[in-house]
Amino acid sequence: MSVLQGIRVIELANERIAFAGKLMADMGADVVLVEPPQGDPTRGYPPFDGQTGNKSLYFWHYHTNKRSMILDLDKAEDLDHLRKLISQADVLLETEPIQRLAQLGLDYQDTSPENPGLIHIAVTPYGRDAPESDLPQTDLTLMAAGGPPWSCGYDDHSLPPVRGWGNQAFHTGSHFAYMSALTALLYRGESGAGQFIDVSITAALNVTTEAASYAWHVCEATVQRQTGRHAAVVPTGETQMLCADGKHVNTGVPPRFPREFQNLLTWMKSLNLDKEFPETVFLEMGAAWEGQFDLSKIGEDDTITAIFSAGRDGLKLIAQTVSAYEFFVGCQEAGLAVGIIYSPEEVYEDEHFKARGFQASLQHPGRSEPVRYPGAPYKLPASPWSLRHPAPELGEHTQEILSSLE
């Protein structure tokens, strides 16, 4: 049995919270997506299914396992339906303007007397008490406000800071909405009591910026963005390298243990690169190093600095000779935490993820072949993640849900 089976979630459709609803639905919750008569706007977002030309794959992804119900909240009758729906729900997930539900008589103080177990999760740009939450926002402007782009981009600061792709501001807000729901469900499991939860998306981003925040907390230092690696207070060496096939890798931390220097040396020899590499002698010294190889002495101790640089330069030389995939696997086999920079389609088809069963699939009405989806973010064997049915058609379940309310 999935963990959240038997939990009814009411999600007032909005792109900001769709992912939180999906995370719950994929763990078994009955998530009712409440849409306006014209449908949620994301039904019109690209990319589209090429077969029909108008089915949004964006919508497919974010609404797996949900049921759709049309409610026109400007109509008294539909408002009553929503009130009834909430009175029987476990979780209300919404990102409405901050006064909207109070105006409808559906805010937590209105609904909780009848349903004291209700967990009402309001996700807003800046929190329920901040008037700024009613300003128009996009994923991009939320990100800029919350901090991530300051740390992302290039060594060349004439280029703008970069926002990572994929609506990650919405995701980050949704992650905290979901974590809040689970926390409140665990508490309700012990106490029976529900509660109101105020989630701020920009606050969520603010605490998802690693040292950009805590370097400021601790010593008022400001990190600066760098190409393909951590923003830092003191500039660091590059870690992103171009391989012979035109793809990039991230080299992470270069060798720093004798065994790693030895493995690197062995690999260079097998590629016949050791003779032309002027720093081979330093790799040999690294391989023969006794005692602690103290990285904090880089820049102070000439020998340690030379050996460490030789490790980085050796990796760079190999990268120029082999494909990114060969580099990735070769380094990992040498004990170095290195990653190939895959595109989303490349990682999806990688043998490791296939072998782990990450490729999920779902039969869609009107299609002969099942559609392949990203799979489980975590594996709970006793109470598994699952895809049970595709994203709903607009209002597909309105009647079914209404009759269950009678």
Next chain:
Amino acid sequence: MQKALENFRICDFTGQLAGAGATKWLSAFGAEVIRIEDPVRDGRWDILRGNAPFKPGQKGLEHGGGFNNHNTDKLGITLNLRTQKGKEILTELIKVSDAVTENFAAGVLDRWGFGYEALKAIKPDIVYVSNCGFGHEGPYHRFKTWGPIVQAISGLTFTSGLPDQPPAGWGYSYMDHTGGYYMAMAIMLALRHKQNTGEGQWVDLACTEAAVTLNGPAVLDWTVNGTKLRKEDQPHSNRSQFQPMAPHGIYPCRGDDDWIALSVRNNDDWEKLVTLIKDDWTGAYPKESTRLSQQDELDSLVSSWTSGFDKFELEAMLRALPIPASAVRKPQERIDQDSTTRNFGLWPTVEHSAMGKVQVDGQPVQFSETNWHQARGAPCLGEHNEDVLTRLLGYSSEEVAQLAEEGVL
């Protein structure tokens, strides 16, 4: 105020951010999180312990700024698991815990004799959550990762950048933070299952898999349409990938490395913006289709306009229209100078035994009945040995002192 998770005890081997970040959430909501550290290596299996940034005038094992930030309100004990007695104490601790959590490389806990089968033999309903980059099964399960490696593998690095440039990636470990969130979810899901059924389980969390799900629409565009994101040009991730919007980007402002993000979602937004720009060139772009097809030209025109303004003045003007806009905030601007984060109570100050008072990242949520609470800094090495061993495991203070002398603690 009640604590949401006070009935749960976690035997916690996590470290860095991808693991420690997960149990930080649990401890903030009142779970008793007991961090176990290795006395022989001074707890340095967590590289953040004793690492910069430091408070001015401080340095050393007990003063790491990141370590403190990620381990608030946890208890800390030392256990030398090379010793038989150390293993016995761990066994006793597991018996009184609800979950065991770790983010070592695959197989480490098993080699110490505490793999899932062993854990289950000690406590049949134990929840065990392991978090490692590639998971505990599959061809790459022996491969190692850090946050940036998870981001590289999963497509998140590739999809962050500007055209004609290499990938920019994420300038921090987005997937250590987010991997920690998924680990917190996994722990709570498994605890909820145990609450429902009394049954424990082992959750094998692979951070890279969680990361791939964060590019879902791109994956579907591949599986359904065969569309690849790897093309001649690097994706332009400051542009809108889904809802068509233009202009949509990060533009320069007056000042040192000052920038503003703005989005024009539709013709209404554009017409409002035009009243502010007040320049003839805007007349060439009344149609969304034109703005979308000529984004490069449009971006350079918008850039020349924005570059004359102070970013906060321009933000105020754009928000008055209103259209979506925000200055790209620097750390100081969002931590010290932003009323929205301060009013939300996002930056609590904790008391650390060695560092003194330190401001840390709080939680971006407010619960009406069981809110989070962060008051104590990260534990010093072995700070709670006596508390945990006497209160939970029935040892006397003399026995604890003896164990420390024998090198068990």
